[in-house]
Amino acid sequence: MLGTMQDGQLSIANLLRHGSRIHASAEVVTWTGTGSRRATFADLGHDAARLAHALRGLGVTGDQRVGTFMWNNYEHLVTYLAAPAMGAVLHTLNVRLFPEQLTYVVNHAQDHVVLVDGTLVPLLAKVLPTFTTVRHVVVVNGDPAALKAPDGVTVHSYDALLADQPDEFDWPDVDERSAAAMCYTSGTTGDPKGVVYTHRSIWLHSMQVCMTDSMALAQSDRALVIVPQFHAMSWGLPYAAVMVGASLVMPDRFLQPEPLAAMIAAEKPTMAGAVPTIWQGLLAYLQVNPQDLAPLRRAVVGGSACPPALMRAFDALGVTIIHAWGMTETSPLGSVARPPAGLDQEAEFGYRVLQGRFPAGVRARLVDDDGAELPWDNEAVGELEVAGPWVAAAYYRVGEGEEGAEKFHDGWLRTGDVGAITPDGFLRLTDRSKDIIKSGGEWISSVDLENAVMAHPAVAEAAVIGVPDEKWDERPLVAVVLADGASATPDELREFLRDKVAKWQLPENWTFVDEVPKTSVGKFDKKVLRAAAANGKLDISHLR
The missing domain is CATH 3.40.50.12780 (ANL, N-terminal domain)
Structure with a gap:
């Protein structure tokens, strides 16, 4: 050879x-809560x-x-x-x-x-x-x-x-x-x-x-690793830091907004990684307790879609939120939203809100319900499948025919994520396959609706699920957490959406909750919301 x-x-x-x-x-x-080891x-x-x-x-x-x-x-x-x-x-x-x-x-x-x-x-x-x-x-x-x-x-x-x-x-x-x-x-x-x-x-x-077009972790960085070490290997940050000599700032159990803010002030990280709910909590704290976040200049966000309003809020604080997508099965890095060169600020933002461009180590394709491959035209929507040297080929001790084995076929991982891909290789997710809402034969993205609702200044969090409807099969139900001291009615929120989503997508079902239930890694736990809605445990307003 x-x-x-x-x-x-x-x-x-x-x-x-x-x-x-x-x-x-x-x-x-x-971090120890009062200082550092x-x-x-x-x-x-x-x-x-x-x-x-x-x-x-x-x-x-x-x-x-x-x-x-x-x-x-x-x-x-x-x-x-x-x-x-x-x-x-x-x-x-x-x-x-x-x-x-x-x-x-x-x-x-x-x-x-x-x-x-x-x-x-x-x-x-x-x-x-x-x-x-x-x-x-x-x-x-x-x-x-x-x-x-x-x-x-x-x-x-x-x-x-x-x-x-x-x-x-x-x-x-x-x-x-x-x-x-x-x-x-x-x-x-x-x-x-x-x-x-x-x-x-x-x-x-x-x-x-x-790599520069990824998280760009470098020897000069002090990386605040908020994403748990038990969550998809902390997104690879610990091993990457040892590779390049980036210092690490570890929060231990102090993950609430106040100690995180104190940690940032004391240890001056240059970059950080965490799920969106962490940044939402920190933003709410900083709005009441302002502080300069410098030299923190970039934060990688994954685990679930980051609301564009949250990204703009941190832009104003001097911190660029970098959208990324991945799964436990992809080690987890699958794509990172670094905009193409040569764009103006607003055009760049249009790329930043996407889930990102695939690196050389990740092959991707979209397939329809029949398994046919779809074009990368930013219009065709299908299930994302990926393959590559850091993508799982099977689950541990799950044999052929057992539950979970169906996620792997012909060398590809079925991600369960639904979306489109731009001609230049940027992923735009619209939903998880189990969360997308089918209303009157048309698909409604729960993620798009959530992002639109969370752009309202009175809204701290919003989660959208589908609920049964006699006429349309399913309609969206919006569960809203109001910001501290804020108020809003379903009518006001629906009116706010009127020029942001198609008329037929405007939700008529609204509920206000103290907190959106979350999974063990900080994602919205929509199965808990669905169960609460089905069991009549939510106070739902129906607008017509």
């Missing part, structure tokens, strides 16, 4: 070696070695799963690197899962060890007796005596485990196509599904995160 290049494994061990030596002085800052990437390398030795002592000798039930903090980052670098498999556990779902994912993944933050011990204690494969629990930043373990499970102190361990480790030469980490979907339908990332997929994804 013709070729003159050396071969080398794209392994997490090699990533760790690089980051801890080349970028030794980069920082990992963990600090460590360097050099410390990260030494502590990862200590943890690897400790895990060997707990019987992690191969690809055993090492679970983390933790907030975003330094110790979680240590585990992010140590577990896969030693040949084990990191398994991030969603701290907001329902207990029965947490039991399912731990047992399904066959976790051997679980690291848990001290503040989360009471949550874990409730379900620990239901774990069938866990043999060790390591309490981080807390008292191990506070956790009463069932028979067969030993509880350890993180600090005590690492105290006498060597700060160097003979990292094995791991095959880049072997498992490095796993994350389960949030399980909105059926049991959560496991996605297993390889060392190679993480490397390639991290390189994409750092």
Whole structure:
């Protein structure tokens, strides 16, 4: 075979070696609520070695799963690197899962060890007796005596485990196509599904995160990583930061607007990543408690569509919101909305509100209900399918014919997202396939309606679902959360929409709620809204 290049494994061990030596002085800052704990990437390398030795002592000798039930903090980052670098498999556990779902994912993944933050011990204690494969629990930043373990499970102190361990480790030469980490979907339908990332997929994804037309993470950045480390691997930001030497600011459990604002003021991040609901909450806080956000200049937003009004509000504060799209199954980066060059500001904004352009590592296509491929003309609407080296080809331990297997076919992932693609490769999502509203034979995008309603100054949040209608089959129902101290009536909001959506799309069903229910990762939980509407638990105004 013709070729003159050396071969080398794209392994997490090699990533760790690089980051801890080349970028030794980069920082990992963990917010404590009143101040910060600090460590360097050099410390990260030494502590990862200590943890690897400790895990060997707990019987992690191969690809055993090492679970983390933790907030975003330094110790979680240590585990992010140590577990896969030693040949084990990191398994991030969603701290907001329902207990029965947490039991399912731990047992399904066959976790051997679980690291848990001290503040989360009471949550874990409730379900620990239901774990069938866990043999060790390591309490981080807390008292191990506070956790009463069932028979067969030993509880350890993180600090005590690492105290006498060597700060160097003979990292094995791991095959880049072997498992490095796993994350389960949030399980909105059926049991959560496991996605297993390889060392190679993480490397390639991290390189994409750092590219200029992506998140553009650079050595000069201080990245505020609000998106949880259990949510699609924190969008790849921890691994990408180690790759380029960007310092990390970790919020731990302090995710409310006030401590986030204090953290931004104290630690001065240059970029951040979080779902839209985080930014909505921070904006409401800043409107009452103004502060200069500099040097924070860009924020990557994903998980759900970002309202254009929210993007404009942060523009006024000097922070550019960068729309991105992805899924647990895509590692998660699938597209990023960096506008084409040479446009004026308003034309740029027209691209920024889209879900973004596909990078070279992601192939995409739209298909109709019969599976026929649709054109990229920004008009044809179909289901998005994607493929690529950091896109899942299957779910973990889901065989052919089992629930979930139907999402993969002919080398493509069926995303369940519905939308169009522009001729120059920008994705414009209109809805999830399960959320789009079919009214009188025509489709209504719940996302478009939500964005239009949330542009009203009195509205903090708005979620739209379809409800049965005798004449039209389905009609939209808008659930509105009013901003603090604001007031609005359904008639006023409907009038506000009159020049923003087609007349036949104007909602006649409205309800005001204290809070839109959300999933464990901060997305609107529309199945809860649908159930509440179906069971008569919402006070609905019907306009005609």
